[in-house]
Amino acid sequence: MNDPKDYQTHKTSLEIKPLPSGIYLAEYSVVGINAKDADAEKDFYFLVADNKIIYQSKTDRNQLLNELKLVNNENGKPLLHENLTFYEYTSGKLLNKVEGKTDEKGVFKLPTTESKEYYRSFLIKQSKTNDFQIMNVYGNTISDNYNANKEDQSKAQIFTDRAIYRPGQTVYFKVINTKLAKETESVISGLKQKITLLDTNGQEVSSQDLQPMNLVLTTEVLSCQKES
Structure with missing residues (x-):
């Protein structure tokens, strides 16, 4: 991408051929920036999956009480009795690994653990398809009757x-x-x-x-x- 030096924001795009399900890391470099500069090289991750997670029901009181549904990207059909593995992270550190499964409607909840960290991430893996999803959770566990x-x-x-x-x-x-x-x-x-x-x-x-x-x-x- 050429630099017209007009101090304006410019965008470009790169076509990538279809990839198998998984987690990918993309790296790029910025020409003209000193190699020692923190902005000289950048990277970001992205997920490729045949399925996605949507909300079945949602509450702001306690995010662990949200009901989630695993559905197909193409037709929206729920995935029933699908085995899931939950990896709970905070600050890049693995806290827990929990096994789970969707129910007869494709619905599930994030697991409740002993972790009390305010900000946590759940990496959710489908072993059968190697699909991954990421869900972020804010706040500690709060009971329904909290006032x-x-x-x-x-x-x-x-x-x-x-x-x-x-x-x-x-x-x-x-x-x-x-x-x-x-x-x-x-x-x-x-x-x-x-x-x-x-x-x-x-x-x-x-x-x-x-x-x-x-x-x-x-x-x-x-x-x-x-x-x-």
Whole structure:
């Protein structure tokens, strides 16, 4: 692919003849970049499979409760009583290997293991066809009756006197601190806090450590930085 040096994004494509089912690694190099540069050589993996995994039912509460279905790519028909091998990974390290099978409708679930890692990947293999699928799981196992409101929580609600400020203007604001304990919300008084004002680049403009004596903190100590 030629470089027209116009600082625009260009795309190209490469035709690959049909490949057998499996996991493949593609490598490419970028001409004109120093060989020692991290961007000089790149690689990515891709999967070739005759089948795919779709959702039969899905919940955001616990991804391990999702019902998955193994179907044929061409006609969408489910694969019944298909033997599966689950390889559970985190940070490139194999944690568990579990055997499983689809049911009479081609439905299955990811296995529940003792792993408590927040981010995990399941490599799912069909030994009969050498097909592979990858499913990513976020979060630890959460039971169906989990209620976040039953856990103690605290938050700070900040209110400013206007939505937009000009450079150099004073920011008047109020902070109300509340806590949620045993599903009951109440106001917190006398809480030590550091109030920081950041600019659009994430740089600190002004900050102050405060400890209000009443329930609502009112102050005018922060000012917007003037334009240079």
